[in-house]
Amino acid sequence: MSARTIMFGMLVLAAPLAPLAARTQQATDAARVSEHGKDLLAQYGCGACHVIPGVDRAVGRVGPSLATIGHGVYIAGSLPNTPDLLAAWIRTPQTIQPRSGMPNLGVSEPDARAMVAYFYALTGE
Numbered sequence: 749m750s751a752r753t754i755m756f757g758m759l760v761l762a763a764p765l766a767p768l769a770a771r772t773q774q775a776t777d778a779a780r781v782s783e784h785g786k787d788l789l790a791q792y793g794c795g796a797c798h799v800i801p802g803v804d805r806a807v808g809r810v811g812p813s814l815a816t817i818g819h820g821v822y823i824a825g826s827l828p829n830t831p832d833l834l835a836a837w838i839r840t841p842q843t844i845q846p847r848s849g850m851p852n853l854g855v856s857e858p859d860a861r862a863m864v865a866y867f868y869a870l871t872g873e
């Protein structure tokens with residue numbers, strides 16, 4: 749067998765593994781972002797007002813439980829639940845619901861996105 753044949757054989761064998769590796773990488777990245785989101789929810793103190801499963805001391809009752817927010821149809825009763833709008837709500841609730849009791853906590857865009865990833869990864873149990 750020539751070296752060329754061996755090289756070709758290796759390429760043919762390796763090619764199907766490339767998309768698998770990419771998918772595994774994506775899944776790992778998504779898990780990392782969502783894990784970061786969980787830490788941020790603790791850091792920003794969201795749990796003072798909300799129940800958030802998996803987040804330390806997140807047992808607040810001022811606002812609604814966020815256990816199933818990733819699976820609900822609406823945010824705050826009227827806003828369609830999409831990643832963009834959920835992130836917007838987290839950053840500036842008053843621009844969406846002027847009389848909302850939820851304060852603007854100065855959450856950055858990437859931080860809000862990571863929190864959204866965590867909410868959508870929650871199973872709601």
Ligand code: HEC
Nearest residue numbers: 792793794797810811812823824825838845848849850853
């Ligand atoms: C001082 C209390 C308070 C804090 C702190 C707080 N929230 Fe809220 N939050 C509320 C209240 C009250 C509501 C209900 C507001 C409304 O419907 O106008 C709410 C609503 C929400 C909703 C919509 C819930 C639903 O069922 O539709 C989300 C999502 C949310 N908060 C996320 C967060 C996140 C993320 C943080 C931290 C960055 C946070 N909240 C911090 C009081 C708070």
